[in-house]
Amino acid sequence: MGKRIAVEDSHAAALAAKMANVDVIAAYPITPQTHIVEELSRMVSDGEFDAEYINVESEHSAISACIGASAVGARCFTATAGQGLALMHEILFIAAGNRFPIVMAVANRCLSPNINIWGDQSDVMSSRDCGWIQIFAENAQEIFDLLLSAFKISEDDRVLLPVAVNFDGFYATHVVERMDLPEEEEVRRFLPPHRTAKYKLDPDRPLTFGAIGFPTIQFELRRQWEEALCNSKQVIKEVWQEFGRVFGRHYDVLEPYRMEDAEIAFILMGGSCGTCRVAVDRLRERGFKAGMIKLRLFRPFPKEEILEATSKLKTLITVDKHICLGGLGGPLFNDLRALFYGFQRQINVAGFIAGVGGRDVRVKDFEQMFEKVVKGEVSPEKHIFIVRGES
């Protein structure tokens, strides 16, 4: 058995990279992610594990160096946030489309302007379509567990895609939480100490990576990428089941809370799920049939599981921390309305935007959203309700 520790969430991420025995770390400092790379630098300098730590001069180069290292068969890790993720944008697609296993921690941060270092989901949502596997973690334990399993998912021959594990900047980076840290030998039963790369830059077997794709072939390549991403869901589930068998902590693509007889439920991702659970409890005490779905896997979007989990609901409340500017509200809201429409489901989707730019989303904010729905203040024509909360 491992040991129970108190750990800063950022350090939980660094511990995951260390226990995964990563070969190459290439990262650039940006708040609120910085503690992750600082801790990794300390670990490497102290000789706690053997990795090449590349002090790149930008996030663009961080992800590019990860591609280079991944291409020779190394296990690589990077971490970023907000502007850093935006700077990587171009290369994120290439990492995924050319099928390089890479694991990245993203401490979600609001994109400028105005310069703001606090947490929301505008960074990850602006790179939503980059073809990565995108997972959301709520707390230190999840950050560690999901990052560790991310390596196994990413390197699986049926997947070969990069994985981003997201968690709220500050709310899930700069807090100290309790966490179970497994033993090295336990980790090795789950994740082999090294990658075995089938396709790599190897002078004994020369391969060409990143060729020009003419219109005669590009469409097919893009479709294969989409299929690989969609098919990865099965592998993700398998890996998490195996994780549960080894470590006794069980994860799935979504996590229902008090959903058995719920009529109105929230759906959201990340650290605010904890606050939302308290709100659901309070609403239950007040006699409402409230529930919550925590979405752990955002891409590939777990359609079937969401349809099943919402099959008895009257109303689903989406809580987005990003506005699709000039569009139709938040990204989750859009995805869910599209999903239900396609399946002709009679379910109301009430879209709320909250927590933008690091604004706290409190228990009473969730209650307020719920009350608005109950009072019928949310109509289908309106698609955006901003909960300002308190500053």
Place this chain on the structure above:
Amino acid sequence: MDVSQEYFKTFRDLPREDWFVCGHRACQGCGEAIAVRLILKALGPNTIVVSPTGCLEIISSPFPYTSWAVPWIHVAFENAAAVASGVEAGLKVLARKGLLEKRKTNVLVLAGDGGTVDIGLQSLSGALERGHNFLYVCLDNEAYMNTGIQRSGATPFMCWTTTSQVGKVKRGNLTWKKNMPAIVAAHRVPYVATATVAYPLDLANKAKRGAEMEGPAYLHVLASCPTGWRLPPELSVEISRLAVQTGFFPLYEIVDGELRVTVEIPKRKPVAEYLKPQGRFRHLTDEDIAKIQEQVDRECARLGIP
């Protein structure tokens, strides 16, 4: 190591095999293609190549075909040095952990001038400063050829390109060519050199010396481009020779900070002989040429070239 080692004294010393193979789509007389073929002959098969976006990438990798008989990777336009950093670091750590056979694998970047002196300058500077063990070759055809002959920071003074047009008010490129070898040398890397395809053994030896050097090495190759220079393809090599003989593009190497001219030109030809055959300089007046001659004289004096 012996920095002045002549690995290749005659053409017979170069291997017959090619690792940049025929069938690629370069224009006739393309200096980039000639240079790359030579460089790979010099380095041999135990080489991993990284290329940014540009002519070389386009002409050599039309999926599902490839001209690369060595492992090759292209990621994007501005990050070849960063990708190479990852390749080098990855090889190093995997070898250290016993996961790769311990042998010398050359990490070679083959980049255009745009991908080097402009959009890729930041990632190159970072990689040089970090001291990765690789050879970075800039194939300088003095413009963005791949996208249709737009100017770059390496385009010569007054040169015509599609974004430095010759008109009534402005006549070609308004700035002097960026001195990229000097910028690299300022990073205090162990090896910096210039070369052209007109002096192929000089080029091959420099590539090999750079690759053998511990730490970052940089080779700046003037790569004639008949298409973009508005030049008959059969003059591609000849024009490269004139670039050297006029002092327009001197051949030298800087080893641990010490500069040495490698191809001595006892009597420089007038720069007009280099400029006149090229359509991209067609609009130059005698006065313009005199101005360019002055600048070339100044640069040569700086390098100690008579």
